[in-house]
Amino acid sequence: MRMTVLHAPTLRDAPREAEVVSHQLLVRAGYIRQLAAGIYNLLPLGLRTVSRIARIVREEMDGAGAQEVLMPAVQPAELWQESGRWQKYGPELLRLKDRKGNDFCLGPTHEEVIVDIVRSDIRSYRQLPVNLYQIQAKFRDELRPRAGLMRGREFMMKDAYSFDVDEAGATRSYEAMYAAYERIFTRCGLDFRAVEADTGNIGGSLSHEFQVLAETGEDAIVSCDSCQYTANVELAAIGGLPGPWQATGATPAPEPVSTPGKRTIEEVCAFLSVPPDALVKTLVLEVDGSPWLALVRGDRELNLIKARKALGATELALAGDELVRSVTGAPTGFAGPVGLEVPVLADPEVMAMPAAVTGGNAADLHLRGVVPGVHFAATRSVDIRMAEDGDRCPRCDGHLRAFRGIEVGHVFYLGTRYSEPMGCTFLDQEGKERPMEMGCYGIGVTRIMAAAIEQNHDERGIVWPLPLAPFQVIVIPLAKPEEPIWEAAESLYDQLRAQGVDVVFDDRRDRPGAKFADADLIGFPLQIVMGKRTFDAGQAELKDRASGETTLVALDDLAAEVAARISAAPQ
RNA sequence: CGGGGCGUAGCGCAGUCUGGUAGCGCACUUGACUGGGGGUCAAGUGGUCGCAGGUUCAAAUCCUGUCGCCCCGACCA
Secondary structure (H helix, E strand, C coil), X not given: CECCCCCCCCCCCCXXXXXXXXXXXXXXXXXXXXXXXXXXXXXXXXXXXXXXXXXXXXXXXXXXXXXXXXXXCEEEHHHHHHHCHHHHCHHHCCEEXXXXXXXXXXXXXXXXXXXXXXXXXXXXXXXXXXXXXXEEEEECCCCCCECHHHECCEEEEXXXXXXXXXXXXXXXXXHHHHHHHHHHHHHCCCCXXXXXXXXXXXXXXXXEEEEEECCCCCEEEXXXXXXXXXXXXXXXXXXXCXXXXXXXXXXXXXXXXXXXXXXXXXXXXXXXXXXXXXXXXXXXXXXXXXXXXXXXXXXXXXXXXXXXXXXXXXXXXXXXXXXXXXXXXXXXCCCCCCXXXXXXXXXXXXXXXXXXXXXXXXXXXXXXXXXXXXXXXXXXXXXXXXCXXXXXXXXXXXXXXXXXXXXXXXXXXXXXXXXXXXXXXXXXXXXXXXXXEXXXXXXXXXXXXXHHHHHCEECCEECXXXXXXXXXXXXXXXXXXXXHHHXXXXXXXXXHHHCCCCEXXXXXXXXXXXXHHHHHHHCCCEEEEECHHHHCCCEEEEEECCCCCEEEEEHHHHHHHHHHHHHHCCC
């Protein structure tokens, strides 16, 4: 491809709305352009990169025994009503009507459609297992799309669905996908972790997210520094939980203290000159319609997902101001567990406190010297706080380290969540009808492109892992078209193309600086510069974008050297 | 959905408070010089100032409405 032909509109300045580095660089380097909030055009460079990722995904999926299909983006409401998700999914599901007034939606995922495919034609255990996947645009009407391709509304996703006769088979399918995912992300040159994840309201027992480690990631994850335990903080358990404090001797009644207008932990701490870990944070929860108190130490954060699991609840949310007032008799900011007839869910750390400051359940009032277990009792005492850097590992004696990650893949063991209500069944060896055991496996293909940049860039631009680069090589002649240098560069370009190398020839009449700047911005992994300095000695410069190292190579050896570098890189 | 911000040339911005010829940098076009990290000089092209209504002799600027975009939070996985 000649640079004068390639539609790669580079910009010196990033548009104002681009904040995260991957978004800025993708726009500046001419890979993408925004069409609407969370909706992007992929320009030639962007599409080439996405195609590279898709190729790797296909090879590994096919290798793991999955078969590619392509399902429609527009799906009829009936299927979603069968699974119950037409009601449940909420506004993220973009619904539309056709000219006859029938309801449809733009697929945010394809469980319903795949189940329909499989139940239509698979009847016997002899036809199982089967694993079907597609690479296709998904649409989710996100409340707030953000960060360019990292959280768009329309995006490319690989989604695979496995169907097995029993749990053992489904587990094998799950493990095969897990292994394929590790190969995919490794081949993409990403630094990633597989982490234990929340299964959300999809249910099921097994779920792993594949997280690319990056400061700008949306997800917080913790990883043990001595064993393999890695989990999303949403469900990360905490080890070494303390036992309850055993009060000895007399425990005087709590002392009321006036705290006018001091609602937050910081305000109360400053006012009473006590550290945050001497406070109990009391949160009013609405749990399946009834109120609960949740207690964590003042320096900790409540984990709503852990609280929901601890109580086996379906719906659990922080109470609104009104409910807080009716439960505690005080405005928000002054809630406490003492003297209330509401069930209490307390973190073990709270019950281990010898004395604490709590809210006084009256405006401008707190209590000092509250002894957990004496002045109030816990209905349940379980780990409900958010894991933090430095916490003990739940599996060993190690400690948890905090990271941020970008979720690029997710594997779920679904069970019969969809097959059962939608009648996706087969006849087993005894002739008995049974629902299939399902798994689903997603990869954010366009998100990988963004995540790879978050992880691989410098002040000049993108530093692609070679397998993802839209082009592997750029040939930059520093000369005029009629000069011998130009001709030599052009013939090298032809030679590389003939070798099957994806190469760009920078035939623009620009100054060297502009060419170098664009080459680095776009992120060509290998850059060949042919100029007067080296040409007379029969050499050219071969620059490695990632390391910045430049080596002099004899003109005759260039094509072979490039081929060697490409085949040396992981494919 | 709550809070904040922004819509002026392809991109980045000034001008808006205090109404009076729509500007700057980059990019783009032409020419000359130049030629190893975004060059210099000269001459140019390009804008219904997001949209609609109102006030006014006069609106980018004031008023009302509306649409779009971004950020934080909540939400979602």
